[in-house]
Each structure stands twice: as structure tokens, then as C-alpha cells.
Amino acid sequence: MPTLDEHLRTFRRSLPPPDPAWPPEVRALVAYLHRHLFDPALRAATARQALGLRDHNVTSLFAACLGCGIRAYVNRRRVEAAQVLLRQTPAAVTEIALAVGYASLSTFHRVFRRATGLTPAAYRQAQKK
Template sequence: MKPTTRTLQSGPVSVIEYRCTCGPADRPFPEAHSRHSISYVRKGSFGYRWGARSFELVAGSVLVGHPGDEYTCTHEHHHGGDECLSFQYAPELIDELAPGPSWRVGALPPIAQLMVLGEWAQSVADANGDLGLDELGLMLGARLAQVTTGKRTPAPKPSSRDRRRAVDAALWIDANARRDIDLATAAQVAGLSSHHFLRIFSAVVGVTPHQYLIRARLRDAARLLVESDRPITEVAFDVGFNDVSNFVRTFRRAAGASPRTFRRGGRGDRNFFQESAPLRT
């Protein structure tokens, strides 16, 4: 029985959720990696056979795929199946992310430096947090290089041209915040690769491009809530959120109050300051 899949994001960094219910009675079958990939095992366990090597992957482990490599997954020791969050990378990203040998390790055991990013990504996939999944995928790729080579990637030192590009990109995001903007699109506008753009923008502006996009939408929402009587659902969609519950959750996390309570506070309700939670940055 093949795993069920759900594509969370497509593009230079594609993110796919795998859920497998196979057990010891299911017969394994050969497969092949189509792209460079990093798959975080969120739950359960399975065996991974790659050439002459074999691994037993448990929650927190990471499977590293190389295009063209054949492999077989087994489920000899676990009846409950497994769940993975897989990041798959376009060829143009590979040289910037990690050296060639990093992609030939097969799999890695639960390593704290990778595990925290894997859980962070799963939280974002569950609509908690304001990072982009593509951003976390690039961070995970860069972290793989650190773990496998022992070398930390030096922090970028933006040139004056880089700073101008980052500021121009921020202004462009402001002007287009109501659109669906992914990292690759913003990087293309800036004339940089996705990985380099993420690092430069974060160094110059202080937040990632996706975090800046969410904050731009929240700025618009806060103003509309105070200055208009438009329904909260309409405000959510108008500023660029595609899901009302996600908007309410994100706004509450940022403002310390629901959009409805925030609206009352903006119109002079003193109870707003007593009802609201401490603000989060």
C-alpha cells in the first residue's frame, strides 16, 4: 500500500506531507528519488534500504534523498505506520544549500539541530507561526550542510547594493501584500536566488520575507478594523488571508486580542487593555 500524500506547497521548494499505514504484513517495493529532498519523520518508524546500507528511522530522524537513487522502505518493526514532512528542492538550489556529499548520507538519526526545524516546519504546516514553509525548507537544507560538514555558514555581510535590493523588495511586498507571494517570486523580483535572497533580506530587514508579508497584512487589517465597519471575514480576505480562522489566530497572536476585541479597543473601549494578552513580537 503506497502512502497518501498532500502537497502543501509547490515550486523551487516543494513541500509534501506523507502518511503511510503500512505494517509488517505489507510487502515492500522499490522506489526512486526524483529530486534532492529532506524528509523529516514526524511520527512512527520505518526501515530505509539504500544500496548496501540500511537505516531504521524513528520520530525525529531525517531521510536525505538524491535524485535517481533507488531505495526501499520497510515496516517490519512497527504496526502504526509513519508520517513525514518532505522538502524537495529544484536543481538550481542545490549548490547553494549544501555540498554534494551532504546529499549522499542516506539518513540521519534524531539530531537536535535538524529536529527543531522539522518540528517548527510541522507547526507552520498546521497553520501555526508566520514563517513560510519554503523558507524553513531552505533553512533545513543549510542546516543539513552544517551537520554533515561541521562548518557553520557565515552570516551574510550585505553590500550597499544588497541593502537596496532588500529595501526595494520590502516596498514591493508592501504594495502587493494582498497577493499570494512565495519566496521564489519575491527573490525573482529582487534579482537573486531564493537562498541568497532569504539570507540578505533577513539580515537587512530583520525578519524573513514571509514574516514581513504577514506583518504587512496585519498592518492593513489593524487599520481596516479600526477605521471601517466591514465584517471581519471581509477584512481577512481583503488583506490577503485565504482562511478566516488562520487570520483570527494570527491576529490574536500578534495583537494579544481577537480582531473583534481589537476593534472595540480602537474605538475607545478601555476594557480592551484589560482583556488583551501580552503582545508577541
């Protein structure tokens, strides 16, 4: 049975590459976010700083290209990864929360429920039916 890390590597490889039509700074930011997606220290400001990007300009471009802000994008991708782990592994919810980049279980629950309408445990149970 694959480990959580192996599942997450597979998930990361399945993410769509940045659209070539996007501005170069947005493509670079999306690529950076994909590389660091499961790092609990990932912050929009840190990503922008690491790439030498200006705050307002790249944030506006990002939202225009992807239809959401940087934090929302990261949360959406982390929830998608958590859904894979909840369906495909017996790992505890806490372990999954930590694996996908949430340092706080309560934050993971809140973000997951907002995205799916279910708690992680309820989502897993519903997938078994």
C-alpha cells in the first residue's frame, strides 16, 4: 500500500501545469505553490518574496487568471489532496491534515467543511457507501 508521501507525490504530479497564456509571474507563482503546497509554512507573502514579485500587482493578476486568491487556491488544492487520502488510505484525519500542510486540525476541519460541506470523517464515510 502506498504511503501518504507517495500519494501526495502522485497528487502533485497530477496538478495541471501553469497555463502558458498566463503572465510569467503568475506561471512562476503557480509552479512555486505546487512545489511547496504541503509545506505548513507556505504563505502568499513568502511565495511572492521568494520569487521577487510585488504584492498588489501579482495578487491581482493571479486572481484574474485563476478566479480566486492565492490562499483560496492553496486551500482548494490541499482539500483535493486530503480527499484523495481520505478515499485511498486508512490514515487518521489528524495525520492527513498534517500531511497536506495544515498545522492546526481545527483549521483543516473548517477549510475542508467549507469546501465540501462535510467534515473529513463524514466525507470518508460517505465515500465508503
